[in-house]
Amino acid sequence: MSEKFKKIYFDKLSEYAGIEKDESNPNHKEAYVKLQEAGNLTREWAKIIEKKSFINGDSSLKNQPTYQWGNKFKNYTWAKIYPKKGQCKELAYTVGIEADIGFVTKIDTINQSGDIRKEYEKIRGNDDENSPIVSILSIDEGINKSLEELADWSIQSIKNFEFSYEEVYKKIFFKDENVKKEELLSNQIYKYPLNQILYGPAGTGKTYNTINYALAILEDRDLEKDQTSEDRDKFKNYMDEGRISFVTFHQSYGYEDFIEGIRVDKNDQDQLTYDVKSGVFQEICDRAIGKEAVEQDIDVVLDEFAAEIHNKNLKLSTKTGTEFTVLSKSGKDITVRTSTTNELYISKAAIKAYILEPSENIRQNQAYAWSIAKHLQNSRNILKPVVDSKTQPYVLIIDEINRGNISKIFGELITLIEDSKRAGNKEQLTLTLPSSNKPFSVPKNLYIIGTMNSSDRSLTSVDIALRRRFEFIEMQPQPKVLKDIDIKELGKNAVSNILEVMNKRIKVLLDRDHCIGHAYFTPLIEDPSLENLMHIFEKRIIPLLQEYFFDDWTKINLVLGENGMVHTMNLDSTLFLSMNPSEIEHLKKRNWDVNNYLFQDAPLAIKVNALKQIISPKQDYKIPKLENTVKEAS
Structure with a gap:
């Protein structure tokens, strides 16, 4: 059964209106909870109206039974409904309940005062059932209606208002009575x-x-x-x-x-x-500005004209009176011939330019194009920009x-x-x-x-x-996009947590402009497997970090939680026979590479631990390495 408003909501509105809320008073707490319930129902009431009558609309309600200033109880609840998203936020349809009055539907201003509010009040008149833009339902009638029935009552009330939303907006914000509805709405887009x-x-x-x-x-x-x-x-x-x-x-x-x-x-x-x-x-x-449609129309006209004069001569005169012949041997291009010249090709673009922007001045010695444009303007119905x-x-x-x-x-x-x-x-x-x-x-x-x-x-x-x-x-990266990815070995939220932790480290080690975007991990939405996640780290994340940190492997390792995805490799001391052991040890610390063993041959449990190490590093974590260190070094 659909929810309904209750009489107790009106009792509480009436009893506590204007009283400052006392956090230690249990009666005040109870009243606050009841009035929040009334606010929730008011929101649902507005949502139903939006769904039924304003599909592209937007409804909202700040469900707080007390005023922001003074922390005193209100004597009403109300929600606002904008007929269309993106329209003005200064005017809305409102629905709500008021103590000792009942259920109210009206057109009302939002956060307006001064002259604008005065103009509105001239239209509204008294804030009662005699107003042309206010409708009231008694408490007894309203509490017996479901939210659906209340929404239907509000919708019918809006239809019966003497002035529409657009007319009220026009009367308040536009003094010019000649303003058209289209112009009014265009100011709101x-x-x-x-x-x-x-x-x-x-x-x-x-x-x-x-x-x-x-x-x-x-x-x-x-x-x-x-x-x-x-x-x-x-x-x-x-x-x-x-x-x-x-x-x-x-x-x-x-x-x-x-x-x-x-x-x-x-x-x-x-x-x-x-x-x-x-x-x-x-x-x-x-x-x-609608000009392209005009150009397309002119292109069609020029093509038709070329086809019409195919192997058929047309006599025209220039602005100075010189006669010439227009023809088209191919039925596509336009050429002219005079008594003193051979055939000259005439650019369709030049003719189009004169049609689009008529002028009595001959531009760039285009006398023939000017005359053809004049002929087409006089003989054909060409669109205007x-x-x-x-x-x-x-x-x-x-x-x-x-x-x-x-x-x-x-x-x-x-x-x-x-x-x-x-x-x-x-x-x-x-x-x-x-x-x-x-x-x-x-x-x-x-x-x-x-x-x-x-x-x-x-x-x-x-x-x-x-x-x-x-x-x-x-x-910025949105880890929440990845929160529903459920990799069996890691569980839900693991991927989003991995991204979030790595980005926290990057912000400290580099800056916020070099965080890792969530899109790198979105392939896991279709294929939430551990193998796919490891592939993303090997082929996309680590190369990206190499670019960001200019191959500073120490910092890359820190971003990865020192989990062994990158590691130092053993160094063959025979490569540098003249160096002493301390120098060899220093070079060894710089001998970093991607840990291929971890990405390819390591057991599943080791891969899982490496990924968990990113989120929750452990001091006793051991870097995964091949058992054959000689082979690794080579």
């Missing part, structure tokens, strides 16, 4: 920073988490939710749609790849052509952002990605691109997510221009 970098040691899931962050931006996915195969499918679909672009920076990556550059190609006449091609960044900026897609976010993911030369890749456009310099903002900037001579600005609905391996380059040495324009989100 910018929950996440426009420019952010996920940074941390190798293997902490930075690239993996870009999927979570991208979906959080595009569809309000909860960042705390575990990633599923369905999420990865959504991510791929968004990439196919062009809503997400992914690029990896490297030392050879440049402005021409990222923004735009001149590319050499051949036409049907085997002539070299030099066209300006957009890079990844310009392409997604164009998509974000739109900018009303600003409420639809786009995401550019830059993996390994610190591996590229930022000045070389972004050039003068690094300024344009700043929040305040984005198109549509008060301080918006527009620059002219050097190759195409086109004006360019960065739309404010484009989000940039970078990843950076902090063990590859410390955060302090990152390009200052980059650091100033991005928010940095640290991604």
